[in-house]
Structures are given as structure tokens and as C-alpha cells.
Amino acid sequence: MNRITQLFGIRYPVIQAGMIWCSGWELASAVSNAGGLGLIGSGSMYPDILRDHIRKCKDHTDEPFGVNVPLLYPQTDDHIRIILEEGVKIVFTSAGNPKKYTSFLKEHGVKVVHVVANLKFALKCVEAGVDAIVAEGFEAGGHNGIEETATMCLIPLVRQAVDIPLIAAGGIGSGRTMLAAFALGAEGVQIGSRFVASEESSAHPHFKKTVVEAGDGNTRIILKKVVPVRVIMNRFYEDIKTAEDRGATPEELREILGRARAKKGMFEGDMDDGELEIGQVSAQISSVRPAAEILADIIREFEEARKKLAATGLG
Amino acid sequence: MNRITQLFGIRYPVIQAGMIWCSGWELASAVSNAGGLGLIGSGSMYPDILRDHIRKCKDHTDEPFGVNVPLLYPQTDDHIRIILEEGVKIVFTSAGNPKKYTSFLKEHGVKVVHVVANLKFALKCVEAGVDAIVAEGFEAGGHNGIEETATMCLIPLVRQAVDIPLIAAGGIGSGRTMLAAFALGAEGVQIGSRFVASEESSAHPHFKKTVVEAGDGNTRIILKKVVPVRVIMNRFYEDIKTAEDRGATPEELREILGRARAKKGMFEGDMDDGELEIGQVSAQISSVRPAAEILADIIREFEEARKKLAATGLG
Numbered sequence: 001m002n003r004i005t006q007l008f009g010i011r012y013p014v015i016q017a018g019m020i021w022c023s024g025w026e027l028a029s030a031v032s033n034a035g036g037l038g039l040i041g042s043g044s045m046y047p048d049i050l051r052d053h054i055r056k057c058k059d060h061t062d063e064p065f066g067v068n069v070p071l072l073y074p075q076t077d078d079h080i081r082i083i084l085e086e087g088v089k090i091v092f093t094s095a096g097n098p099k100k101y102t103s104f105l106k107e108h109g110v111k112v113v114h115v116v117a118n119l120k121f122a123l124k125c126v127e128a129g130v131d132a133i134v135a136e137g138f139e140a141g142g143h144n145g146i147e148e149t150a151t152m153c154l155i156p157l158v159r160q161a162v163d164i165p166l167i168a169a170g171g172i173g174s175g176r177t178m179l180a181a182f183a184l185g186a187e188g189v190q191i192g193s194r195f196v197a198s199e200e201s202s203a204h205p206h207f208k209k210t211v212v213e214a215g216d217g218n219t220r221i222i223l224k225k226v227v228p229v230r231v232i233m234n235r236f237y238e239d240i241k242t243a244e245d246r247g248a249t250p251e252e253l254r255e256i257l258g259r260a261r262a263k264k265g266m267f268e269g270d271m272d273d274g275e276l277e278i279g280q281v282s283a284q285i286s287s288v289r290p291a292a293e294i295l296a297d298i299i300r301e302f303e304e305a306r307k308k309l310a311a312t313g314l315g
Numbered sequence: 316m317n318r319i320t321q322l323f324g325i326r327y328p329v330i331q332a333g334m335i336w337c338s339g340w341e342l343a344s345a346v347s348n349a350g351g352l353g354l355i356g357s358g359s360m361y362p363d364i365l366r367d368h369i370r371k372c373k374d375h376t377d378e379p380f381g382v383n384v385p386l387l388y389p390q391t392d393d394h395i396r397i398i399l400e401e402g403v404k405i406v407f408t409s410a411g412n413p414k415k416y417t418s419f420l421k422e423h424g425v426k427v428v429h430v431v432a433n434l435k436f437a438l439k440c441v442e443a444g445v446d447a448i449v450a451e452g453f454e455a456g457g458h459n460g461i462e463e464t465a466t467m468c469l470i471p472l473v474r475q476a477v478d479i480p481l482i483a484a485g486g487i488g489s490g491r492t493m494l495a496a497f498a499l500g501a502e503g504v505q506i507g508s509r510f511v512a513s514e515e516s517s518a519h520p521h522f523k524k525t526v527v528e529a530g531d532g533n534t535r536i537i538l539k540k541v542v543p544v545r546v547i548m549n550r551f552y553e554d555i556k557t558a559e560d561r562g563a564t565p566e567e568l569r570e571i572l573g574r575a576r577a578k579k580g581m582f583e584g585d586m587d588d589g590e591l592e593i594g595q596v597s598a599q600i601s602s603v604r605p606a607a608e609i610l611a612d613i614i615r616e617f618e619e620a621r622k623k624l625a626a627t628g629l630g
Binding site for chain 1: 317327328433434435452453454460461462463464465466467468469471472475485486487489491492494495496497498499500530531532535536540560561562563595596598599614617618620621622624625627628629
């Protein structure tokens with residue numbers, strides 16, 4: 001038991017990240033049933049689709065689950081309304097100002113967590129009154145901070161400055177990395193990439209295969225002039241990178257980017273021209289497995305590594 | 316005792332990184348006298364200067380110390396010759412091919428460690444027959460890998476693939492971060508930035524002050540088209556960044572870079588137009604202190620955090 005398991009009423013302080021195109025009700029309910037906290041990623045869902053996922057998630061688990069709401073899409077107000085109508089009790093907001101919805105959600109009895117990539121926003125979260133913070137490092141897949149602060153540096157910085165419960169994200173996908181996050185001062189971890197390569201993830205099978213095959217150095221952050229995002233280095237990446245190297249403007253980059261690239265890659269399986277958002281930890285992922293087994297392995301490895309470390313004195 | 320302390324005959328598995336303009340005999344001998352392994356950074360030294368530093372280091376400590384040799388300067392052969400003539404028994408090579416000097420040095424009874432930033436070069440190190448590997452993540456100051464793999468991801472990747480002693484670097488400057496590195500599978504840590512802000516460091520006082528004042532997100536990697544390097548974001552950085560954003564070629568960047576920028580900043584104290592190499596961990600550094608106190612604090616914090624973590628079961 002720690003502050004994260006108490007806050008959410010879950011067994012293990014492991015949160016499955018809400019991810020566009022990968023985390024619907026199947027993944028979220030599987031993780032929640034296994035003792036973690038599953039999150040439905042609303043970022044890629046129209047409001048009615050989100051409602052459908054929430055209802056199906058409730059049908060498939062009696063355990064707590066939540067919804068992740070990135071605050072950068074036009075339908076956020078609709079998402080928040082549906083979340084309240086459907087009685088969801090846990091919301092992770094991200095990619096925006098924590099002050100926007102926190103008070104409103106908390107007035108309706110929702111537990112609110114906000115995702116940050118730097119110290120400044122962590123302090124803003126405390127002011128906003130969130131229940132916990134996810135501090136996500138440079139290693140993470142998908143949208144990323146402009147500061148590029150890696151998890152090893154971000155977690156101690158935030159831990160030193162805030163007293164509220166702290167969840168580490170970015171580069172975490174195993175028991176050892178979870179233990180490292182705890183050594184840095186985190187009380188829970190949020191894991192995305194590892195769950196993309198799960199049986200219950202709604203990622204296209206081609207994308208899951210690509211994640212399993214990815215090696216060291218196969219991801220990069222692009223689009224820093226627009227919104228930084230970590231992706232697999234495929235043809236889409238090369239197109240953007242070539243433009244960036246010649247000094248393309250944000251407008252030119254948006255044109256090359258076009259529309260629905262993430263859906264094309266992660267959901268429809270176009271491994272060449274799709275945007276494939278995944279973290280650096282993909283280099284350590286070598287199989288697609290049931291979410292419950294992934295979680296059980298993480299917990300087992302955490303405990304083994306913890307016992308080994310406990311015996312490693314510098315005396 | 317572990318494989319790193321045994322290999323070098325030192326008390327604590329903490330290596331002070333060899334750094335240009337910051338780590339001469341004063342810092343190296345202070346760290347070695349305090350129970351860590353001090354390294355003279357030869358990268359910024361003419362051969363005769365290096366010889367002088369080695370001799371003074373021998374005069375000031377009876378403990379083991381070493382020399383770091385970046386393999387990207389024209390005088391490397393001279394450096395290696397002087398190291399052998401002066402009887403130095405530990406060499407850390409970096410920024411080049413581990414096969415170049417490892418056999419030669421080992422034939423002369425020198426223990427050889429090579430610094431890598433990716434899995435591929437870690438495997439090359441094993442083939443080259445090095446005694447240990449330093450795996451240095453994206454967080455690190457100064458020269459950096461093109462893969463941008465952060466310490467949290469790099470250490471488990473290398474640990475899984477190699478059996479030889481493994482030292483983690485990048486983002487480490489405290490007992491908590493050292494403990495995290497051990498959780499990831501490292502048996503030692505190499506610490507650079509924290510020792511830049513030590514009394515014995517040869518960094519200019521202005522630079523030490525800048526390191527102490529640096530906050531979250533105040534460093535970035537630039538010059539990716541030439542040789543990636545992590546620096547403080549000052550006017551020099553802005554000049555390079557502006558050129559990069561408009562698509563400057565490597566040749567144009569080299570021209571803006573000019574010569575001796577690192578010396579100008581780190582050694583001569585020009586905080587505007589000098590190149591100020593430092594890691595992300597600078598955001599956690601808040602004082603300039605004697606190296607021995609820095610090391611003692613790291614060890615104390617490691618032990619405290621280890622005991623706390625040992626009691627943190629997920630049960």
C-alpha cells in the first residue's frame with residue numbers, strides 16, 4: 001500500500017497510460033482487472049466512441065479505471081461532459097494547463113491527475129489542486145516536452161519540489177525500470193509503450209510487430225517547431241526530418257504532416273507513411289503478450305530487483 | 316565490494332568523469348583520496364600539460380587514479396605514450412572506436428574502460444576486450460550520442476547484452492540517481508557535472524556559478540549535424556540554434572562554432588559566447604563544495620535511499 005494505490009483503490013501502483021489508437025476499453029479493463037489502473041485514451045475518440053468505450057469498460061471490470069484527456073483537441077468539453085455523465089471517477093489530463101478542468105472535475109468527485117514534462121508545470125499542478133502528478137521524461141513516446149528533461153533528471157527535480165503523490169513515466173516498461181523510478185522518488189509508474197505491445201491493445205498488428213522489432217536508437221523526437229512527438233524512424237519520419245534539416249517552417253511541416261497520420265500508422269497499419277508514436281523503451285520489448293502477464297512480470301521483476309538491491313551495500 | 320571497486324582497487328564505485336577544462340590533477344586526486352576514482356581529462360591538454368597533471372596527481376594521492384582520453388583529437392598517440400611513460404594504470408577512452416587502443420594498453424598492464432552511448436558500441440567494447448564499459452545516456456553534458464538514448468533505457472539494454480562490469484553515466488549526481496542506476500543494472504556510476512561544481516574543479520568560477528544557477532530545461536543538445544554536444548542555453552547556444560533552425564549546413568555551423576569555444580566558456584569564464592558543456596543534472600546542483608564532501612553525500616544518500624527502498628514492498 002502506498003499513496004498511489006490508496007488514491008485509486010488499486011493493488012499495484014502501475015498505471016497503463018492512455019494512448020491514442022492503442023488504449024480502448026479492452027486494454028484498460030484488462031489492466032484494471034490485473035490490479036493496475038487502466039486508462040482509456042480519449043484523444044483519438046469522437047465523443048460517442050468514448051462513451052461506448054467507457055460503458056464497455058464498466059461491463060468488463062469492477063475495478064477502478066480512468067480516462068486520459070489530452071487538452072489539445074477541440075472536443076475536450078464534450079469528453080469531460082461524457083466522463084461525468086458516465087460516472088468515471090478518475091481522469092488523467094495532459095498536454096495543457098492543469099488549471100483548466102481540475103477544480104470542475106474535483107467538484108464532481110473525480111480524482112484528477114495531470115501529466116507534466118517539466119518542473120514548472122509540476123508546480124502549476126499543485127496550485128491547481130490535482131490529486132497526483134505524472135512526470136514524464138524525454139524517453140516517452142508520443143507528445144513530449146520542449147525541455148527534453150529525461151526521467152532520471154525529472155523525477156528527483158519534481159520530487160524535491162512537491163509533496164503530492166508522484167507517478168513517473170518515460171522509459172519505464174519493466175520491474176527494473178520501475179524500481180529505478182522508485183529510487184528516484186516516484187510512488188507509482190505510468191507505462192505506455194509496453195502495453196502497446198499487449199494482446200488487448202487496439203494498435204494494428206503491424207504496429208505491434210514494429211514495436212517488438214524496434215532496437216536501440218530507432219525512435220526520435222520530431223516536429224519540435226510544431227508539437228514535439230517521439231516516433232519510430234520510418235519513411236514518415238524521414239520526410240519530416242529532411243524538411244527540418246533544410247529549415248522548414250512550422251507551416252511547411254504541418255503541410256507535410258497532413259492529417260490523421262497517427263491513425264494511418266498505429267490503427268490502420270501503414271508502417272511507411274503513418275506516424276508511429278512509441279517510447280525509447282520499445283528497444284527492450286520483445287513480445288506481444290496479455291496485459292495481465294505483462295503486469296505480473298513487472299511486479300515480479302520489481303520485487304526481485306528490490307531484494308537484490310537491498311543487499312547491495314557500499315559499506 | 317563489487318566488480319567495479321575490485322577492478323580499480325577503490326572504496327566506492329563512483330568515478331569522476333574526465334572532462335575538458337574541468338578535471339585536472341586537483342579534482343582527480345581529491346576524488347581518489349575520498350575513495351572514488353578520479354580521472355584527469357586529457358581532452359583539453361597538450362601532451363606536456365597532461366604529463367604535468369599526471370605527475371602532480373601522483374604527488375597528491377597514493378590512491379588509484381586514471382586518465383580519460385577522447386579519441387577525437389590529433390594528439391591521441393602522444394597522450395597514450397605519455398600515459399604509459401608515466402605509469403598510469405587506468406585509462407578511460409571515449410568518443411571513438413574501442414578497438415583502437417584497448418589491446419595495446421592492456422598489453423602494457425593498463426585497465427581499459429570505454430565510454431559508449433548505444434548498445435552497438437557496448438558490444439564492440441566486449442569484442443575489443445575492455446575491462447568495463449561506461450554507458451552514458453542522453454542526459455549527459457558535453458559530447459553525446461546520435462541515438463539520444465536516455466540512461467533509463469540505455470543501462471537495462473546494455474546490461475541485458477553484456478556480462479562485463481557496467482558503469483552508468485548521464486543524469487547521475489546524487490545518491491538517489493546512483494541508486495536508480497544500480498536498480499537498472501549498473502555496478503558503478505560516472506559523475507561529471509556534479510564535480511564541475513566542486514572546489515577542486517578547474518572550471519572558471521563564472522562557469523561554476525552558472526551550473527549552480529541552471530534550472531530545469533536550461534541545457535540542450537546542439538550541433539547534431541557536426542558532433543552532438545549538450546550545453547547551457549546561452550548566447551553561443553542561441554547563435555547555433557538560430558542557424559540550425561534555418562537549415563545551416565555542417566560547414567556553416569563549423570564556421571559559427573569557430574575555435575576554442577569550450578575553453579573560452581568553461582576555462583576563461585565567458586558565459587555569453589563560450590561553449591558551456593554540462594548535463595541535465597545541473598538543475599539539481601545548488602552549491603560548489605569540496606569534492607570529498609560531494610562524494611560523501613552521494614554515498615550517504617545512496618545508503619539512506621537503499622534502506623528506504625528495501626522496505627518498499629508491493630505486497
